[in-house]
Each structure stands twice: as structure tokens, then as C-alpha cells.
Amino acid sequence: MLTIEQLWDLKLPLIPPRSRLYHIEPVGVGTLLVESLTGYVARLAEAHCLRPGVLLERELASVLNKAYGCTNLHKIYRFTGALNGTGVMAADLSQALQNLTLCENLHFLTLLSWSKLLTSRNLLRSIRAWCPACYKNWYKTNQVVYEPLLWSLEVVKFCSVHKQKLSQQCPHCGHKNYTLAWRSRPGYCSKCEEWLGAETEIEFCTHQVISQAELEFEIWIATTIGELLAYTPSLESPLPKDRIAKALYAYIEQATEGNMAVFARQLQIPKNTLWLWCKGQSLPSLKSLLKICYCLKISILNFLMEGVESTNFFQTHRLPPTQVESKPRVNSKAFDADKVEQYLKTMLISNEFPPPSMEEVARRLSCDRRAIFRHFRDLCSAISAKYIQYRKACYLENVEICCKEVRDITLKLHNLGQYPTEARVSEFMSKPGYLRNKIVRAALGQIRHELGI
Known part of the structure; x- marks a missing residue:
């Protein structure tokens, strides 16, 4: 039995801290x-x-007062992939979200732990990718539908679970999505907001057939990078920048007794490039690092974390042909200067609409564009100027159309009693991206001023 004195204890109970935003735990850490x-x-x-x-x-705008405007999606649509990467955008956003949600493991949702080893060159997609089968399975089994970090990497083309190519185009509206858009929602298109968990017949027919060797290589890439991401929470401290150089030196010594030329030739890497990597003067891209690991029959995690594996270098994997074949060179002997010059002059005076670009002209002639430019610099510049003038005229026409569209939308919203914010206006625009144009934004400001709002 509690005494009266105990019941009258007026001390405030200990209340745990409250987060500004919901404390939502991330999915799949580890x-x-x-x-x-x-x-x-x-x-x-x-x-x-x-x-x-x-x-x-x-x-987040009040928490992240950054010059690059990471809280304004209209400014960074094409760069939202960097929010999952190794740089300051990922570090700032993860820290801000940790402060607002009190979740302390959000940096594991990025590649920050590997920032000293992974170069940002061709690392992350700017366009969203997904596996429809994963979405469908998670929805049917009442699991959380989310966006795995693995899908945001440029080198990952296939789903390791369902062994099918990741989709990048909505099967309903045909549009591509940015990594993070204004209306992003896991499992749904940010353009038409339709469900992406069902593969339509049209999308199925567009899938390319690849060889078994290519499929095995792509699945291996997705699996080995997944192992690297899964190990991230176990990483006590970021690995030093020279870890790759030391690992390469060790494998060269073990495999070819220190003969860098033989090692480079067997792995189809330029000797000078390999030398720069070994000296630590540059870092290999993730794609190059994966090719090395695949040929050495070792996972990228073991390559970075463990010592040299015992392997017979000359019995290593060989990359699929499509992964290493180079573009065919243009035969300089087949270059007919007279024919090319005559065609360029014809294109320059023709009334073809729209006017072709120099890239299109070179394609029609089956010649290298640079070779044409070397021989006929003035004609190429004139054709390019004609094409640029056409593109500029199209752009100005679109701006004018969007200004009129913005005016009409603003009037309709005002008549409905809704304040015409940029977000609301952009939802009804045929080309919402043009709202970032200064002229279109000025048109929006002008009609607001006229309406007295």
C-alpha cells in the first residue's frame, strides 16, 4: 500500500523527447x-x-538554408539522385531528417559510408528505376512498399530477386520519373499517379532479350552491390581512400608477380589508367571496379574489406562480349569529301522542317561528325546555327503558350476560391517544367497582381 506522502509526490515524470516529424523507421537497414x-x-x-x-x-527549408536549394525540388529535379549519394546534399538531408524524426540511422540510406572510395562519376541515376514484381509482391503480402537504394545506382540494371530488368518508364503514361519529384510516392508514377506494380503488355514487349552470360553478369552486379549496402551498418569507420590502391597492388603482385601490363591486358584496362589507380591519383568508377571484381571472381565487399584471395589469375571470369566491345571506327578511306560537301550545301539551302542538326546530318551520311567538321567547319557551323535558331524559336513559342496557360489556370483557380500557388498552377499545366522560366513566373506574378492577390 502506498502512503499518502507517496501519493502526493509532485515530481514531474521523465518524458522522452518528442520528434517534430513522425518517427518512421527506415526499411531494410542491414x-x-x-x-x-x-x-x-x-x-x-x-x-x-x-x-x-x-x-x-x-x-526542411528552415533547417537547411543551403545555396543549392535542396529543399526546392523545382531547382534540383535532375540532381535528386545525389540525395542518395556520397556528397554534401546527402549528408545535409540525412542529418536534417535525423534531427526532425529522431531516427539515428538515416545515413545508412545513402552511400555516405563509402564516400572516400566511390567516385560520383556515373554513380547514381537521375531517373527513377523500379521492379514491378517487387512492388506487386510487397503489396500482396501487406509489406511496406518502398524504394530500395540499390535501384538508384546507375550500374544496377536488373532485380536480383526476380531476375528481370528494372523499369524506367511508366507503362500507363509512358513518362519517366525523377528520383524524387513533387508528387513522388513509392509504387506509383509521379506523373499520372498510377500503380507501377503491374507490368503491362506494352512494357513487356519492349524488354530486350539478352544472353545467359549477360544475365548472370547483371544479376551478379545487383547481388554484390547489395552485399556492400547490407554491410554498411557494420562499418565502424569509413575506409581510407588508399584501400583500393593497396588492394590492386596486392592482386597484381599475387596474380602476375607484379607485372602491371599483363594484369591490365587480361582485365582489358588501359595500363596508364591502372597505374593511376594503383598510385591513388584517381579512383576507378564503380562500373570499372565491378568489372575487376567479376574477373577476379571476388565480391566487391571482399575486395575492399579482406586480403587477397587465392585465385588462378588466368582462369578468371571473362566479361560478356557486349560489356567490352567498342564502337566501330569510321573508315577514313570511305570519306567522300565531294559528296559530303555537296550534301551539306544542299541541307543549308533546303526548306526541310524541322531543320536537321549536324548529328542527324552525320547520321544520314554515315560519317563521323567530327570528321565532317574538320573538313567543312564553316558549313557545319552554318547548319548548326540554323538548327539552334529553330530550337530557340520553338522554346520562345512554348514560353508564350505557357504564359497564356498560366493566366487561364490562375483565373480559374481564383474563380473557384483557391489561391493560385505555383504548386497548384503547375498541376494543371501541360508542361509544368516551364514554370521555372523567369518569363512564365513573371506572367504568374502579373496575373496575381491584376487580381489583387
């Missing part, structure tokens, strides 16, 4: 299919019944 940071933003926005663009502007 697994091959760990969630991406951009996917986490989309899920967090959905939990608050907001668009990701609105969530970033309202909640």
Missing part, C-alpha cells in the same frame, strides 16, 4: 534492399498526408 533516402522522404511525406515537395519546403 539488408541487400535497404531503403533509399529519397524513398524515405516520399514515405515520410505520405505519412503526413503531404507531397514530398511540400514537406521539404515547409519543414
Whole structure:
């Protein structure tokens, strides 16, 4: 029995800290299919019944006062892939979200832990990719539908679970999605907002047939990178930049007794490039690093974390032919200067509409564009100028159309009693990207001023 004195204890109870945003745990940390940071933003926005663009502007703009405007999706649409990467954008956003949600493991949803070893060159996609079968399976089994970090990497083309190519085009509207868009939502198209978990017959017919060797190589890439991502939480501290150089030196010594030329030739790498990697003066791209690991029959995780494996160098894997074949060179002897010159002059005075670009002209002539430019610099410049003038005229025409469209949309919203914000106006525009144009934005400001709002 409690005494009266105990019942009258007026001390305040210990209350744990409260987060500004919902404390939503990320999916799959420590697994091959760990969630991406951009996917986490989309899920967090959905939990608050907001668009990701609105969530970033309202909640993170005050926390992240950055010159590159990472909280304004209209400014960084093409660069949102970097939010999952190794740079300052990923570091700033993950830290800000950790402060707002009190989730302390959000940096594992990026590649920050491997920032000293992975160069940003061709590392991340700017266009969203997904596996329809994964979406479908998660939905049917009542699991969380999310965006794995693995899908955001440029080198990952296939799903390691279902062994099918990742999709990048909505089967309903035919549009591609940015990694993080204003209306992003896991499992749904950010353009038409239709479900992406069902593969339509049209999309199925567009899949290219590849060889068994190519398929095995692509599945190996997805699996070995997944192992690297799964190991990330176990990494006590970031690996030093010279880890790749030391590993390469060790394998060269073990495989070819220090003969760098033989090693480079067997792995189809330029000797000078390999020398720069071994000296630590440059880092190989993730794609190059994967090719080396595949040929050495070792995972990228073991290559970076463990010592040299015992292997017979001359019994290594060989890359699929399509992965190493080079573009055919143009036969300079077949270059007919008189024929090319006559065709260029004809194109310059023709009334063809739209006028072809120099790239198109070179394709029609089956010649290298650079070779044509070397022989006929003035004619090429004139054709390019004609094409640029046409593109500029088209752009100005589109701007004029969008200004009229913005005016009409603003009037309709005002008549409906809704304030014409940029977000609302862009939803009804045929080309919402033009709202970033200064002239179109000025048109929006002008009609607002006329309406007194």
C-alpha cells in the first residue's frame, strides 16, 4: 500500500523527447534492399498526408538554408539522385531528417559510408528505376512498399530477386520519373499517379532479350552491390581512400608477380589508367571496379574489406562480349569529301522542317561528325546555327503558350476560391517544367497582381 506522502509526490515524470516529424523507421537497414533516402522522404511525406515537395519546403527549408536549394525540388529535379549519394546534399538531408524524426540511422540510406572510395562519376541515376514484381509482391503480402537504394545506382540494371530488368518508364503514361519529384510516392508514377506494380503488355514487349552470360553478369552486379549496402551498418569507420590502391597492388603482385601490363591486358584496362589507380591519383568508377571484381571472381565487399584471395589469375571470369566491345571506327578511306560537301550545301539551302542538326546530318551520311567538321567547319557551323535558331524559336513559342496557360489556370483557380500557388498552377499545366522560366513566373506574378492577390 502506498502512503499518502507517496501519493502526493509532485515530481514531474521523465518524458522522452518528442520528434517534430513522425518517427518512421527506415526499411531494410542491414539488408541487400535497404531503403533509399529519397524513398524515405516520399514515405515520410505520405505519412503526413503531404507531397514530398511540400514537406521539404515547409519543414526542411528552415533547417537547411543551403545555396543549392535542396529543399526546392523545382531547382534540383535532375540532381535528386545525389540525395542518395556520397556528397554534401546527402549528408545535409540525412542529418536534417535525423534531427526532425529522431531516427539515428538515416545515413545508412545513402552511400555516405563509402564516400572516400566511390567516385560520383556515373554513380547514381537521375531517373527513377523500379521492379514491378517487387512492388506487386510487397503489396500482396501487406509489406511496406518502398524504394530500395540499390535501384538508384546507375550500374544496377536488373532485380536480383526476380531476375528481370528494372523499369524506367511508366507503362500507363509512358513518362519517366525523377528520383524524387513533387508528387513522388513509392509504387506509383509521379506523373499520372498510377500503380507501377503491374507490368503491362506494352512494357513487356519492349524488354530486350539478352544472353545467359549477360544475365548472370547483371544479376551478379545487383547481388554484390547489395552485399556492400547490407554491410554498411557494420562499418565502424569509413575506409581510407588508399584501400583500393593497396588492394590492386596486392592482386597484381599475387596474380602476375607484379607485372602491371599483363594484369591490365587480361582485365582489358588501359595500363596508364591502372597505374593511376594503383598510385591513388584517381579512383576507378564503380562500373570499372565491378568489372575487376567479376574477373577476379571476388565480391566487391571482399575486395575492399579482406586480403587477397587465392585465385588462378588466368582462369578468371571473362566479361560478356557486349560489356567490352567498342564502337566501330569510321573508315577514313570511305570519306567522300565531294559528296559530303555537296550534301551539306544542299541541307543549308533546303526548306526541310524541322531543320536537321549536324548529328542527324552525320547520321544520314554515315560519317563521323567530327570528321565532317574538320573538313567543312564553316558549313557545319552554318547548319548548326540554323538548327539552334529553330530550337530557340520553338522554346520562345512554348514560353508564350505557357504564359497564356498560366493566366487561364490562375483565373480559374481564383474563380473557384483557391489561391493560385505555383504548386497548384503547375498541376494543371501541360508542361509544368516551364514554370521555372523567369518569363512564365513573371506572367504568374502579373496575373496575381491584376487580381489583387
